[in-house]
Amino acid sequence: MQQPEQVDTFAHSGEVGLVEWHDYESSRPFTFQNGDTIPGFRLRYETYGKLNAEGSNAILVCHALSGDHHCAGVHSIRDRKPGWWNNMIGPGKPIDTNRFFVICSNCLGGCQGSTGPTSINPETNRPYHLDFPVVTIGDMVRAQHRLVTEELGVQEMYAVVGGSMGGMQVLEWGVRYPEFVRRLLPMATTARQNAQAIAFNEVGRLAIVQDPNWHDGAYPPGQGPHVGLAVARMMAHITYLSDQGLDQKFGRERISRAAARTLFDAEFQVESYLRYQGQSFTNRFDANTYLYFTKALDRFDLYGESGRLEETFEAIRARTLVVGFTSDWLFPPKQNREIALALLRAGKNAGYAEVDLPLGHDSFLVHAPELYDLVERFLI
Amino acid sequence: MQQPEQVDTFAHSGEVGLVEWHDYESSRPFTFQNGDTIPGFRLRYETYGKLNAEGSNAILVCHALSGDHHCAGVHSIRDRKPGWWNNMIGPGKPIDTNRFFVICSNCLGGCQGSTGPTSINPETNRPYHLDFPVVTIGDMVRAQHRLVTEELGVQEMYAVVGGSMGGMQVLEWGVRYPEFVRRLLPMATTARQNAQAIAFNEVGRLAIVQDPNWHDGAYPPGQGPHVGLAVARMMAHITYLSDQGLDQKFGRERISRAAARTLFDAEFQVESYLRYQGQSFTNRFDANTYLYFTKALDRFDLYGESGRLEETFEAIRARTLVVGFTSDWLFPPKQNREIALALLRAGKNAGYAEVDLPLGHDSFLVHAPELYDLVERFLI
DSSP: OOOOSSOOOOTTOOOOOBOOOEEEEEOSOEEOTTSOEESOEEEEEEEESOOOTTSOOEEEEEOOTTOOSOOSSBSSTTOOSOOTTTTTEETTSSEETTTOEEEEEOOTTOSSSSSSTTSEETTTTEEOGGGSOOOOHHHHHHHHHHIIIIISOOSSEEEEEEETHHHHHHHHHHHHOTTTBSEEEEESOOSBOOHHHHHHHHHHHHHHHTSTTOGGGOOOTTOSOHHHHHHHHHHHHHHHSOHHHHHHHTTTOBOOGGGOOSTTSOOBHHHHHHHHHHHHHHHHOOHHHHHHHHHHHHHOBTTTTTTOHHHHHTTOOSEEEEEEETTOSSSOHHHHHHHHHHHHHTTOOEEEEEEOOSSGGGGGGSOOHHHHHHHHHHTO | OOOOSSOOOOTTOOOOOBOOOEEEEEOSOEEOTTSOEESOEEEEEEEESOOOTTSOOEEEEEOOTTOOSOOSSBSSTTOOSOOTTTTTEETTSSEETTTOEEEEEOOTTOSSSSSSTTSEETTTTEEOGGGSOOOOHHHHHHHHHHIIIIISOOSSEEEEEEETHHHHHHHHHHHHOTTTBSEEEEESOOSBOOHHHHHHHHHHHHHHHTSTTOGGGOOOTTOSOHHHHHHHHHHHHHHHSOHHHHHHHTTTOBOOGGGOOSTTSOOBHHHHHHHHHHHHHHHHOOHHHHHHHHHHHHHOBTTTTTTOHHHHHTTOOSEEEEEEETTOSSSOHHHHHHHHHHHHHTTOOEEEEEEOOTTGGGGGGSOOHHHHHHHHHHTO
16 A cells, blocks of 8 residues: 555645554454454554544545555654555545544554454463464454444444455455445555456465565564565555556666665666565565465455355445546456446445556555545545 | 467468577677677577579568567477468468478577577686676567678568567567668567557566566576566567457366465466466576566657657668557557558558457467458568
């Protein structure tokens, strides 16, 4: 997931401003879809705006693979990097914190404060590592459901919104909790990954598990398969962008030749950019979470045994707007369209909007007034 | 580069049959474009058909990044895998060995018998490793020129043909030796790589050079950065195929679940396929050659200082047919079209054909009667 290129100033909008995260501790056992149980879990989350008396104005924002709970505002007045969807969320912005109580939680299995492979297994007092249960998109959503109902007092969810892996969660919310959710707004996503997306994830996983520092997942905190994780991230990052976007941003521009002392130093700007992306990712993300989450993506399949998406969608009650992006080749328009078509075939209230942006899969994160309008109107 | 899916039986065609390779040893010094000189070099090559008395019926076939000199026929009667373009080359086939003297050489810098980083540096009696000069597409072509003129007695080249990196060599032949070449047939190629293609190559190179077994390129024969090379190959292999092709071939098919003992074993068929591709590649290809060749690809740029491709093409005398493939997203149709357009802007005899095949970049290698017809007619 790429950070927005700029902090957007949405017309007449303000900023969420200073925010802080909270930890929700669920002390009841949680059984994963695969049958494994953990005694409880933590979800780290943020909220912006206020829940109304009826508990009916909440919007849940679901993050993508490498995202987190910090989707708007800043953590200190010196914090120069706002949350990852700060252009979309705030007072007067498309997801308007003057109207809505906005919630975003780090996913179960994550590495940014929520319970995941790096967490201490209370039964052994040692990190779970690969003893952490295999997590699915459905498990993530079920854990979030506890957070919003048991901790935050949400009575019904005004909307669930998210892109990429977040969009999968949006769909899963609609299917699992049809009586609870009023609107679904999945973007740049798919009801099941195709072979190419699985293939890219598999190469990334192999880069990680074959890194000698992976140690079958039992690496010490702060250490681990940094080389493999950086390679996985660099490759994935290419799939989040686009041919055209990379050409516009980097083309064949070279960095100072003087700096390229050997043949295999970064020579082109795009190389230097990718290296930075890979390196910085290893400082903030856990390799095991990367493995678990990519598996969750690959196994996500709403087509079910019958292979008919509309059967799965029979359950959905929410109004749905699916947004695809012309230049997204990871989850291309066709896959997004197909979600809306299957909803329509199932007789649901659904629409599809295709936004013409050149920036690839990450288009949902960048400054895009056309997208802002769609989101704002859908949430009225 | 993918092997053809089947041994094609072109209408009324026969097979090249048993072939053997030869080694051309050039004992004169060779100075690379970067100014470095080696005392001589070897090119391993094969030929099929016979050179006519005038030395004017030769066709040079240029191979892609991971290809070699063995493009047709078999090496023994028990050899079940013919050369990589056996469907295209043979008696009565599009590149007709009854008419033409077909030459294919392993590139300078390669690892399949030609002089490259694994070769012994006669000045040190040790392998070159990273002391091997930085090789360019132009250097490859200049070495081939010695082979065909000094060793094989070719007086003029009837045609130069090749896809991908081979297509770059085809263009370079036309520019460097305009009086010598009659026809150019580049396929699935580009006059310069865009940022996305450079980015993928860079991730592959980093996977290799960060493998602890790389040892700055000085690994012993048969050993080396096999993990990094396999990762690089797997990733690259995805870019040689297509979304649609992978879906048709693998979809979301799973291999036996019983065989998937742990979460990170291959689960989907596409994963198992890619793992095999990566593994088998490390058995036949040298990691340093992979580094050198991908750099040659990235630096290839016929646009030159002026940024105007037609200026570079002023030199060309050959008739040219550029072939692009609809589903090729590594060197997409647009980049192939642009080659033909620039030739036309330069007043040259050039055309562009776009072949609608779903198999991505590797489409030039597969059974495709429409492509056979184009090649056959162009070579009349």
